[in-house]
Amino acid sequence: MVATVLVGMLCTHLMCFSVMFWLVSKRLHGKKMGMNFFAMGNLLLGCAYVLQLAEGGPAWSLMSVVNHSLTLASPVAYWLGAMRFFGHSVPLWRPLLAVAALYSAAQVLVQWSLGPVARYAMLSGMSALLFLAMVVTVVYGVRTFAKDLYAEMVFFALLITGICALNAFKFMKLMHGGLDALRMDGSFQVVFYIYMTSLATVLPPSIIWLVLRRLTDELRGIAARDPMTQLLNRRGLTEALQLYFNSRKAVPAHLLMLDVDHFKRINDTYGHHIGDTVLCHVAEVLRGAVRRGDLAGRIGGEEFLVICLDSDMQGVSHLAERLRSAIETQAIAATDWGPPLHCTVTIGISSPFSGAEALEAAMREADEALYRGKAAGRNRTEWAGHALIS
Numbered sequence: 389m390v391a392t393v394l395v396g397m398l399c400t401h402l403m404c405f406s407v408m409f410w411l412v413s414k415r416l417h418g419k420k421m422g423m424n425f426f427a428m429g430n431l432l433l434g435c436a437y438v439l440q441l442a443e444g445g446p447a448w449s450l451m452s453v454v455n456h457s458l459t460l461a462s463p464v465a466y467w468l469g470a471m472r473f474f475g476h477s478v479p480l481w482r483p484l485l486a487v488a489a490l491y492s493a494a495q496v497l498v499q500w501s502l503g504p505v506a507r508y509a510m511l512s513g514m515s516a517l518l519f520l521a522m523v524v525t526v527v528y529g530v531r532t533f534a535k536d537l538y539a540e541m542v543f544f545a546l547l548i549t550g551i552c553a554l555n556a557f558k559f560m561k562l563m564h565g566g567l568d569a570l571r572m573d574g575s576f577q578v579v580f581y582i583y584m585t586s587l588a589t590v591l592p593p594s595i596i597w598l599v600l601r602r603l604t605d606e607l608r609g610i611a612a613r614d615p616m617t618q619l620l621n622r623r624g625l626t627e628a629l630q631l632y633f634n635s636r637k638a639v640p641a642h643l644l645m646l647d648v649d650h651f652k653r654i655n656d657t658y659g660h661h662i663g664d665t666v667l668c669h670v671a672e673v674l675r676g677a678v679r680r681g682d683l684a685g686r687i688g689g690e691e692f693l694v695i696c697l698d699s700d701m702q703g704v705s706h707l708a709e710r711l712r713s714a715i716e717t718q719a720i721a722a723t724d725w726g727p728p729l730h731c732t733v734t735i736g737i738s739s740p741f742s743g744a745e746a747l748e749a750a751m752r753e754a755d756e757a758l759y760r761g762k763a764a765g766r767n768r769t770e771w772a773g774h775a776l777i778s
């Protein structure tokens with residue numbers, strides 16, 4: 389009786405969360421983060437438990453074969469969903485149908501050759517192996533593509549290890565005690581269903597939390613970047629600076645403000661979209677030239693910022709000159725029809741500053757230096773309050 393109530397609750401949880409995953413996946417246009425796969429996994433497992441309730445106990449019937457195939461297909465759907473969540477493009481239907489077809493055939497073969505105990509033991513053994521594969525994937529994920537989700541992944545790995553261990557234990561019980569191990573009201577089965585019901589309650593909200601984390605991280609990333617060049621925008625630069633200056637090892641930073649020379653002429657001569665190509669080219673040069681850890685951003689129009697962290701005046705002068713010269717010399721293949729374009733930049737450099745709140749003042753300083761550079765003929769670098777360097 390207890391086991392029947394537990395399985396009933398388990399079915400209800402699985403079905404409700406299947407609908408919730410499906411609804412969430414409908415809201416996530418394009419990148420569904422595996423939510424539709426998790427919905428399928430829950431649906432398959434929910435249906436399997438409904439069939440188990442209908443069957444009552446171990447039996448050799450079409451219903452039982454379908455039940456076992458659904459039970460085994462569900463962890464496959466979860467595993468594929470996890471792959472999707474981590475950005476791997478894996479299909480759903482083909483692997484699921486292949487697993488269901490192969491496992492149904494294997495069941496018939498095992499039932500006829502080795503008997504019913506072997507068929508039930510095969511389900512427990514295969515489930516244990518699949519969940520073990522999932523634990524291995526999660527551990528691998530923590531070390532590679534999911535480093536940012538360390539705590540969550542360890543939590544998932546522990547929960548899945550529990551199902552893996554219970555299935556392995558069930559396998560051993562079946563091998564030693566036969567089908568008696570599957571009595572619905574046996575103490576092992578009750579523990580098994582309690583664990584599964586707890587898992588069906590805890591795991592789905594955790595998955596939703598992961599999706600929420602990914603979405604908010606993505607939104608924060610979008611809010612911090614200029615959509616055209618993908619460089620940091622002013623907000624992104626400020627946040628990155630705050631992070632840098634919060635560290636105890638932080639030393640004063642220098643700000644370089646770059647402005648494309650006669651950019652209006654480029655726009656007027658070749659059109660706005662070629663102007664955009666030139667801006668993307670400049671962004672690419674900046675991205676390639678700055679040191680790891682330095683910040684590159686676009687603060688609107690044809691104005692760019694580079695913030696050198698952890699560098700002295702000489703290093704900053706060298707970087708500014710390297711940027712100026714790279715932009716001057718690199719050709720831009722902006723059109724199919726005409727010769728490649730060239731552009732130059734004038735660079736204003738601020739004096740060293742400490743603290744994100746000093747960003748505005750550093751920008752003003754660099755802007756004044758830039759203005760001087762423009763007045764002095766463009767395509768040059770100029771320090772704030774200093775003589776012309778080149």
Ligand SMILES: Nc1nc2c(ncn2[C@@H]2O[C@H](COP(=O)(O)OP(=O)(O)OP(=O)(O)O)[C@@H](O)[C@H]2O)c(=O)[nH]1
Nearest residue numbers: 647648649650651652653655660663664689690762
């Ligand atoms: N293609 C393109 N043009 C832009 C964008 N943002 C601003 N502009 C144009 O950039 C031009 C900037 O011109 P100005 O401020 O006169 O400066 P300039 O022609 O570069 O002259 P100097 O800075 O004095 O060398 C304007 O024509 C703006 O319309 C953009 O995102 N894309």
